[in-house]
Amino acid sequence: MTARPLDGKTVLDLTTALAGPYATLLLAGLGATVIKIENPATGGDSSRGNSPYARADGPAADRRDDTDMSVSMLTRGRGKLSVTLDLKQPRGREVFADLLGHADIVVENYAAGTADRLGVGYQAARAVNPRIVYTSISGFGAQGGGSGTGKAMDTIIQALSGVMMTAGEPGDPPVRFGLPVGDLLAPLYAVIGTLAAVLHAEHTGEGQHVDVSMLGALTSLLSCEPFDAYEMMGLPGRTGALVPRLAPFGVFPAADGWIALCGPTDAFARGVFAAMDRPELAGDERFATRDRRVRSAAELHELIRSWSSGLTRAEAIKRLADHGVPAAEVRDPAEAVRDPTVLARGEVVELVHPDHGPTGLLGPGIPITFSASHADLDRPAPHIGQHNQAVLGGLLGYSAERLAALADEGVL
Structure with a gap:
C-alpha cells in the first residue's frame, strides 16, 4: 500500500x-x-x-x-x-x-x-x-x-x-x-x-x-458570481431554476421528474434545437446568437419546458446527448449517493x-x-x-x- x-x-x-x-x-x-x-x-x-x-x-x-x-x-x-x-x-x-x-x-x-x-x-x-x-x-x-x-x-x-x-x-x-x-x-x-x-x-x-x-x-x-453587477444593471439576482444570462440553461420538467441542461454556447444551443426537432430555431433572430438568446431567455426556456415535459427523463437526456448537449437527470439524495x-x-x-x-x-x-x-x-x-x-x-x-x-x- x-x-x-x-x-x-x-x-x-x-x-x-x-x-x-x-x-x-x-x-x-x-x-x-x-x-x-x-x-x-x-x-x-x-x-x-x-x-x-x-x-x-x-x-x-x-x-x-x-x-x-x-x-x-x-x-x-x-x-x-x-x-x-x-x-x-x-x-x-x-x-x-x-x-x-x-x-x-x-x-x-x-x-x-x-x-x-x-x-x-x-x-x-x-x-x-x-x-x-x-x-x-x-x-x-x-x-x-x-x-x-x-x-x-x-x-x-x-x-x-x-x-x-x-x-x-x-x-x-x-x-x-x-x-x-x-x-x-x-x-x-x-x-x-x-x-x-x-x-x-x-x-x-x-x-x-x-x-x-x-x-x-x-x-x-458568493462573490464569485457578479450579483452586485446584476443589481447595478437592474437584473434579478434570483432566477429560480433557470439562468437567463446563459440561456438555454437550467432545470426543466420531464414526465417523470426533472432534467438539467446547459447550453450557453452557440454549438450547444444548436444541439438543443436539434434535440427538440426544431433545428430552424438556430436561425431564428431571437435565438441566433448568445446575446439574443439571453434577451429572449423567457421565450426560449418556455419552448424547452413544453418540449421536455412530454418526455421521460431518459428520453430527453438521450436526445440531448445524441446532439452533444450537457444534460442529466435531477436525482434525489438517496439516489445520488449510490452512483x-x-x-x-x-x-x-x-x-x-x-x-x-x-x-x-x-x-x-x-x-x-x-x-x-x-x-x-x-x-x-x-x-x-x-x-x-x-x-x-x-x-x-x-x-x-x-x-x-x-x-x-x-x-x-
Missing part, C-alpha cells in the same frame, strides 16, 4: 459539531494521526447526541444502548483517536501541553476567544511548540464580533452571507440550502490553509495561526460501526484520488475516551497509576 500524504503528521483535534470535525476528518483521510480531545464532563463532541443513532439492528431515532452511536459521529469521527481531557482543569492543560510537544497541527472551532480563555489558544500552544500550525474555524474570525447575535450556526451564516437570496424566484421568501454549506465550506478552506502553513513550517521552522471564518468563506464564494462511479472511486463509502461492523449507511469518503499515494479513513469512529491508554500511555508514556489518578480527578 502506498503512503498517504500526511503520514507522520499529528493533529490535536479540539473541534466539535460539524465545521471543525469535517476539517479533521479530511486531515485524517490524508494520513495524519488525529487525536480527538473530548471533554468528559460534557459527554464529548456535541454531535454524539445527534439523532439518528446506528444500532446493531439498524438506525433509530433515539439511543437505547451504550454501544449506539450517532450517525453524525459515525461519519465525522472516522480515522480518529478519542482521548478525554477536561481543559478547564490545570492538570488537563498540563496533559495538553505534553501532547503539543508531539503535535504538528492543532484544529479548534470554539467561539472566538474561547481557546485563549481556556489557556489552550495559539499563543499558549506556540510557547510550547513554536513550529505548531494552529487552525481556528469560527463564525466571524478570530477577532470576534459579528452581525446578528454574534453566534454562528450554519443557518445564521447562510442568512448573513446572502446565499439565501440567490436561490428561488424573485419575490420568494429566503431559501435555506438543505446542505449545511456554511459548515462544510469553511473546513475546506481551513484544510487548504493548514496544509499551506505546514509547508511554510517545513521550509522555515516557523508555525503560525490559520484563521478561517465561516461567514467570510461563504461570502467569498456507481462515486462508490467505485471511494468518494462515498459505507459507514462501519466500531462494535457492529458494516451498517449499510453511506457517508463521505475522501474525494481525492492520487497517482502516487492514497487517501482513506482506515478506522471506524471511536467511542469517547477509547484511546486514552493508547495515546497517553503509549505516546506520552504515562504510567497506569498516573492515568488512574487523572481519571479519579475527573481530568480524563
Whole structure:
C-alpha cells in the first residue's frame, strides 16, 4: 500500500459539531494521526447526541444502548483517536501541553476567544511548540464580533452571507440550502490553509495561526458570481431554476421528474434545437446568437419546458446527448449517493460501526484520488475516551497509576 500524504503528521483535534470535525476528518483521510480531545464532563463532541443513532439492528431515532452511536459521529469521527481531557482543569492543560510537544497541527472551532480563555489558544500552544500550525474555524474570525447575535450556526451564516437570496424566484421568501454549506465550506478552506502553513513550517521552522471564518468563506464564494453587477444593471439576482444570462440553461420538467441542461454556447444551443426537432430555431433572430438568446431567455426556456415535459427523463437526456448537449437527470439524495462511479472511486463509502461492523449507511469518503499515494479513513469512529491508554500511555508514556489518578480527578 502506498503512503498517504500526511503520514507522520499529528493533529490535536479540539473541534466539535460539524465545521471543525469535517476539517479533521479530511486531515485524517490524508494520513495524519488525529487525536480527538473530548471533554468528559460534557459527554464529548456535541454531535454524539445527534439523532439518528446506528444500532446493531439498524438506525433509530433515539439511543437505547451504550454501544449506539450517532450517525453524525459515525461519519465525522472516522480515522480518529478519542482521548478525554477536561481543559478547564490545570492538570488537563498540563496533559495538553505534553501532547503539543508531539503535535504538528492543532484544529479548534470554539467561539472566538474561547481557546485563549481556556489557556489552550495559539499563543499558549506556540510557547510550547513554536513550529505548531494552529487552525481556528469560527463564525466571524478570530477577532470576534459579528452581525446578528454574534453566534454562528450554519443557518445564521447562510442568512448573513446572502446565499439565501440567490436561490428561488424573485419575490420568494429566503431559501435555506438543505446542505449545511456554511459548515462544510469553511473546513475546506481551513484544510487548504493548514496544509499551506505546514509547508511554510517545513521550509522555515516557523508555525503560525490559520484563521478561517465561516461567514467570510461563504461570502467569498458568493462573490464569485457578479450579483452586485446584476443589481447595478437592474437584473434579478434570483432566477429560480433557470439562468437567463446563459440561456438555454437550467432545470426543466420531464414526465417523470426533472432534467438539467446547459447550453450557453452557440454549438450547444444548436444541439438543443436539434434535440427538440426544431433545428430552424438556430436561425431564428431571437435565438441566433448568445446575446439574443439571453434577451429572449423567457421565450426560449418556455419552448424547452413544453418540449421536455412530454418526455421521460431518459428520453430527453438521450436526445440531448445524441446532439452533444450537457444534460442529466435531477436525482434525489438517496439516489445520488449510490452512483456507481462515486462508490467505485471511494468518494462515498459505507459507514462501519466500531462494535457492529458494516451498517449499510453511506457517508463521505475522501474525494481525492492520487497517482502516487492514497487517501482513506482506515478506522471506524471511536467511542469517547477509547484511546486514552493508547495515546497517553503509549505516546506520552504515562504510567497506569498516573492515568488512574487523572481519571479519579475527573481530568480524563
